[in-house]
Amino acid sequence: MKRLLVVPILLALVVPLVGAPADPKSDPKPVANFTLTDPAGKTWALADQKAKAVVFAFLSCECPMSNGYIPALADVATKFADKGVVVVGIHADPDESAERVAKHTKEYKIPFTVLRDPTHAATALLGAKTTPEVVILDEKLVVRYRGRIDDGYSARMKPKATVSRQDLVTALDEILAGKPVSVPETKAFGCPIPDPVKEAAADAPVTFYKDVLPVMQNHCQSCHRPDQVGPFSLVNYKQVAKWADTSLEEMHAKRMPPWKPAPNPLLTGTRAIPDEAVKVVEKWIVGGKLEGDPKDAPAAPKFTDGWTLGEPDLILEAPSETTIAASGKDHFRVVVFPTNLSEDKFIVAMEVKPGNPRVVHHTLQLVDTSGKARALQAKAKPKADDADHGPGYPVSMGWGFLPDRSGMVGGWAPGSLPKKLPDGIGQKLPKGADLCVQFHYHRTGKEEKDRTKIGLYFAKAPVTQPFRTIPATGVFLSIPAGEKQFKVDSSWKLAEDVTLYRMSPHMHLLGKDIELTATVPSGKEQTLVRIPAWDYNWQEQYELKEPMKLPKGTVLRVRATYDNSAGNPHNPSSPPQAVRFGEQTTSEMCFVFLGVSTESKVTRLITPNGPLFGK
Numbered sequence: 001m002k003r004l005l006v007v008p009i010l011l012a013l014v015v016p017l018v019g020a021p022a023d024p025k026s027d028p029k030p031v032a033n034f035t036l037t038d039p040a041g042k043t044w045a046l047a048d049q050k051a052k053a054v055v056f057a058f059l060s061c062e063c064p065m066s067n068g069y070i071p072a073l074a075d076v077a078t079k080f081a082d083k084g085v086v087v088v089g090i091h092a093d094p095d096e097s098a099e100r101v102a103k104h105t106k107e108y109k110i111p112f113t114v115l116r117d118p119t120h121a122a123t124a125l126l127g128a129k130t131t132p133e134v135v136i137l138d139e140k141l142v143v144r145y146r147g148r149i150d151d152g153y154s155a156r157m158k159p160k161a162t163v164s165r166q167d168l169v170t171a172l173d174e175i176l177a178g179k180p181v182s183v184p185e186t187k188a189f190g191c192p193i194p195d196p197v198k199e200a201a202a203d204a205p206v207t208f209y210k211d212v213l214p215v216m217q218n219h220c221q222s223c224h225r226p227d228q229v230g231p232f233s234l235v236n237y238k239q240v241a242k243w244a245d246t247s248l249e250e251m252h253a254k255r256m257p258p259w260k261p262a263p264n265p266l267l268t269g270t271r272a273i274p275d276e277a278v279k280v281v282e283k284w285i286v287g288g289k290l291e292g293d294p295k296d297a298p299a300a301p302k303f304t305d306g307w308t309l310g311e312p313d314l315i316l317e318a319p320s321e322t323t324i325a326a327s328g329k330d331h332f333r334v335v336v337f338p339t340n341l342s343e344d345k346f347i348v349a350m351e352v353k354p355g356n357p358r359v360v361h362h363t364l365q366l367v368d369t370s371g372k373a374r375a376l377q378a379k380a381k382p383k384a385d386d387a388d389h390g391p392g393y394p395v396s397m398g399w400g401f402l403p404d405r406s407g408m409v410g411g412w413a414p415g416s417l418p419k420k421l422p423d424g425i426g427q428k429l430p431k432g433a434d435l436c437v438q439f440h441y442h443r444t445g446k447e448e449k450d451r452t453k454i455g456l457y458f459a460k461a462p463v464t465q466p467f468r469t470i471p472a473t474g475v476f477l478s479i480p481a482g483e484k485q486f487k488v489d490s491s492w493k494l495a496e497d498v499t500l501y502r503m504s505p506h507m508h509l510l511g512k513d514i515e516l517t518a519t520v521p522s523g524k525e526q527t528l529v530r531i532p533a534w535d536y537n538w539q540e541q542y543e544l545k546e547p548m549k550l551p552k553g554t555v556l557r558v559r560a561t562y563d564n565s566a567g568n569p570h571n572p573s574s575p576p577q578a579v580r581f582g583e584q585t586t587s588e589m590c591f592v593f594l595g596v597s598t599e600s601k602v603t604r605l606i607t608p609n610g611p612l613f614g615k
Contacts, residue, residue, distance in 0.1 A: 030141035034122045036090070036115040039102035044088075044115055046122075046141065052084035053144075053175050055168070056135045058128045059089045059114070061096050061104045062232035063191035065157065066131040067445035069149050070108050071327035073132075076168060077112040083176055084139075089114040092123040092131075092193045095242055108326075108446045120196055133188040134168055138175055145171035147186030154569035156189045159537075161509060161572040194242050206284040207292025208237050215277045216240055217301050219257060220247070222415060225303070229357040229414040241289045248285060251278045257415065258538055262530045268545040271415060308418055309349055312455030314339065316435060321449045322390030324359050324441045330537075331441040334399055335392035336368075336377045336434050337454060346426025346459040346466075349419060352412035352437075355451035361440040362414075362539055365454075366399065367407040367429060373436040376400045388441075398583030399438060408469040408593055409435075411504060413540045418457075421501065422547065425597045426459040427467040440537075465499070465597040470605050472516060474558040474590030475612035479510065481576040484565040488590050491557045491609040496600035500548045503529045504541045504593040507560065509570045510579060511536065514560040516592040521553040529592065536570070541595075550596075555609050560590050 033047040046054075057073050060066040077087035089112060091101045098116060105114045117123050126135045127146065136145040151165045171181045206212070216224075216234045224230030233239050234247070250256035257271035284290070316337040324331055354360035368374070380393035393400060409427055421427075429435075435454060474488040505514045511534035519525040529542055564576050572586050573579075579588050598605065 028142050031125050031137060031143060034125060036117055036122055038113065038115050039098040039105065041098070044113065049086060049141075050139075051086040052139045053080075053086070053172060054137045054141070055085065055087045055172070056122070056126055056128070056137070057087060057089050057149075058123070058131045058133045058135075058193060059091055060093060060131040060191055060193075061091070061100055063131045064231040064444070065153070065190040067108065067231075068327075068443060069132045070110060070445045072149055073134075074109070074111050076172070080172060085172060085176075087112040090117050090122060090128075091115070092117045092120055092128070093242070094118040094194060094196050095238055118196065120193075123193060129193055130188040130190045131193060132190050136168075136171055136175065136181075144175055144181050145184055148188045151186075153189045158189075158569065160569040162574050164574065192246055206280060206287050207290045207296065208240065208284065209292040209294055210296035211280050211292075212240060212284050214298050215273070215280055217298065219271075219273045219277065221301060222303065223257070227357070229360075231358075237291050241291075244281065244285050244289060248278070248281050251281065260531050260533070260535060260538060260540070261542060262527075262532050264527065264529065266526075266528065266544055266548070268543050269417070307353075307455050308351055309420065309455075309457060312351065313345075313458040314341075314456040316454040316456070318355075318451045318453075319391045321355075321451045322392070322439070322441070323388060324443065324448045324450065325387030326446045327443055328387065330361070330443070331388045331439075332395045333388070333390070333392050333439045333441065334373060334376070334395050335390075335437050335439065335452075336373050337437060338374075338434050339429065339432070339456075341429065341431045341433070343431050345429045345431075345456075346463045347409060347429050347456055348421045348426045348459050349457040350409060351418040351455040351457075352416075353453045353455065355453070356448055357414065358444055359441050359448045359450055360452065361442045361537065362411060363440070363452075364411040364438040365409045366403050366436045366438070367409055367427075368403065368434045368436045369407070369430050369432075370401075370404070371434075372401040372403075373399065374434055392439075395438065396583070399436065402583070403436075408504075410502070410541045410595070411539065413538065416540065418455075419543055420457065421467060421597075423461055424464045425467050425501075426463040427469075428463075429456070429458075465599055467501075467595060467597050468605070470498075470594050470596060472556045472558050472592045472594060472606065473612075474514070474560045476581055476588075476590065478581070479562050479564045479579045479588060481573075481578050482565055484563050484567065486562040486564060488558070488560040488562070490590075490612040491555050492606040493609040494550055494552055494554045494556065495605055495607050496598055496602055497552050498550050498594075498596040498598045498605060500528070500544060500550055500594055500596050502541050502543045502595040504539070504591075504595075505529060505531055505534075506539065506589055506591045506593065507534055507536065507562075508588045509536050509572055510562040510564050510568065510588055511590075512561040512563050514558070514590070514592070517557045517559075518550060519555040519557070520551060556592075556594075556606065558590065558592055562588060 035045045037043055101116055134149055138144050149168045150163050152160055152163045154160050167186055174181050220234045224234040226233055251273050259271040318335055352363050376393050382389045472492050475490045476488050479486045513532050513534055515530040516528045517525055518528055564579055566576055
């Protein structure tokens with residue numbers, strides 16, 4: 001059975017299960033009868049079921065983890081149908097209308113019965129708190145299992161590299177064999193099931209329109225609005241009230257809005273909610289989520305629907321749509337965008353406009369003059385049964401060839417905004433070059449299509465200092481199997497004066513943390529960027545507030561830590577294997593790419609500074 005890996009940039013909450021696990025020795029009582037209706041109004045009663053087992057799966061139209069598990073649930077429903085097992089989906093969100101649930105059921109091609117429970121008549125009896133959470137009743141309608149579908153996640157929105165236990169399938173097999181369920185209760189990860197509407201406290205001073213809506217506008221709505229990357233909107237009162245507890249949990253944990261670097265005054269574009277704003281949301285929830293007077297609402301923000309920096313000088317569009325299947329592991333694909341330029345140009349800014357923000361997790365851009373990517377694209381021959389297909393060619397994590405790192409032109413992640421380089425600075429785009437874009441696609445539980453556009457802005461004045469990308473590499477040969485704290489420590493010295501504008505750290509699945517420091521010849525050291533909790537599923541390019549001059553002789557030091565133990569849920573190998581430096585999914589890398597300008601024409605701007613393998 002396949003499971004779904006879902007991107008990286010969305011809100012969800014880990015909710016522990018409640019209620020005691022079923023104990024066959026205690027002769028537990030059956031669940032009391034309840035009656036629900038499907039979206040068409042047809043009645044469904046628990047007492048009418050004559051199945052050997054009934055699986056209740058709690059679903060949500062918005063929760064990305066719930067939607068991601070729909071293919072797995074459909075697979076269970078199909079495989080166990082002839083064994084006397086009935087799978088039933090329950091939507092317990094009071095705000096999900098019958099029309100919306102019907103549309104969701106059709107859109108995701110759900111093959112089993114779907115019911116609504118807006119008053120929690122069944123939800124309370126079954127003890128469900130989370131989507132997606134499953135509860136299994138045996139033929140006597142006794143709860144035999146409650147919890148997750150499988151162990152594919154180590155925490156909310158944290159997919160593991162491998163699934164080692166199919167909890168739902170295992171429990172069904174044991175029930176059908178007449179055996180006790182070996183693990184009758186597990187912790188489900190996902191989104192909280194909203195409570196039925198409650199009366200608000202009359203004396204609560206904080207209201208939605210006056211106090212909370214400005215917080216959402218300033219810190220959340222750039223992603224959480226219709227047709228954007230956020231899986232649900234936080235625009236109106238009902239939406240924010242429903243997701244308030246989840247939002248507050250994410251704010252307290254500083255997971256939302258997503259910003260991975262440690263606090264650093266050098267960086268611009270920081271996404272963080274001030275503590276004062278978090279307290280406003282907290283007081284609003286405690287006070288009963290008062291709506292207040294709509295007249296107190298601030299003006300709606302104006303988001304740019306077109307190109308952020310105006311019409312680009314060159315717009316590149318994927319030659320055709322890419323189709324991303326409903327389920328499976330995340331998909332990496334390189335698409336070649338020919339520029340067809342008859343003369344050299346200099347890029348001063350670039351904007352990526354995903355055709356489908358729901359599935360484009362992030363991109364990496366590369367200028368290719370070798371023709372290697374174009375040749376790989378020409379050789380790619382999709383099979384008739386390939387679920388993922390479209391222009392370009394699939395890759396594991398790299399490019400399918402060893403690219404010239406000086407051709408890197410940054411990346412895109414949700415929330416990223418393009419920024420023009422100063423006058424006189426630009427990255428050379430040779431005539432006839434290709435722009436190669438590596439896409440990281442994630443799944444949504446249904447088939448999706450994407451056709452992305454790239455906007456290029458060219459220098460209008462002479463470029464006196466070419467913009468270049470140089471790699472500060474953390475060097476190692478192999479990470480031993482079982483090593484939980486493998487350290488990488490490498491230093492490089494600048495061979496010429498440079499001006500630094502941006503940085504892009506890069507590791508794979510075993511990475512734990514990474515840091516780049518700079519020590520100028522006078523001896524002063526400072527941290528340029530530090531990612532204390534590396535997340536391969538959320539990689540960005542980090543811009544400096546002001547360009548930084550780094551003189552010749554400056555030492556750039558890259559330090560990183562890797563976890564190649566069995567305790568790392570992201571480890572792609574079970575049991576752990578020795579991992580070498582390389583491009584593949586099961587290999588590792590350690591880079592911080594620096595975007596710099598320099599008056600020098602030397603090819604190599606950095607040289608080793610002593611031993612590169614640490615101390």
